[in-house]
Amino acid sequence: RKEVEQDPGPFNVPEGATVAFNCTYSNSASQSFFWYRQDCRKEPKLLMSVYSSGNEDGRFTAQLNRASQYISLLIRDSKLSDSATYLCVVNIGGSQGNLIFGKGTKLSVKP
């Protein structure tokens, strides 16, 4: 089983749609969770951290379910500029910044 698994995608949605990405992780010792965004042929950029209580940043909502080892990202009112690959990322913890990435889910928002 892969350490971090994501919906394979691609997701093709119209502008204004709501889209949800799911992710599961295998290591129950995982301590930190993130969503990164990666544009085509660019580096990954941190979108948001994910907390057990759930957190929201504008149109983006991230949730974590530790019991199910499940992470989600919800994007409301999709914009053309949201088109990118979304990477689910986990860190085992401690002072070591070893990030474990999923393969990513590609989102394409159409006019």
Added chain:
Amino acid sequence: DAGVTQSPTHLIKTRGQQVTLRCSPKSGHDTVSWYQQALGQGPQFIFQYYEEEERQRGNFPDRFSGHQFPNYSSELNVNALLLGDSALYLCASSFGGEIPEYFGPGTRLTVL
């Protein structure tokens, strides 16, 4: 304030050759991590350097080695290149190994 910088941007090598990639961390950061991202995959952790020492290593062979300099910049060396080493090599920096990490634009290596 310059972010993470990497050089070169692109590189083409042939099998069996050796390559050196370079990274300068974001100002104020002292920790450099290297990742390999093959096409269609997420980045995979290669190793991390802190205080000029390799502090942690992922599942990569000894052909992959690195170095960190006193100014915190870092090099990634790959010996005996294989076709499968073709990938985007990303450098990320942080302070004290804390996360999240800021990534550089990457070096795209093609092995022919």
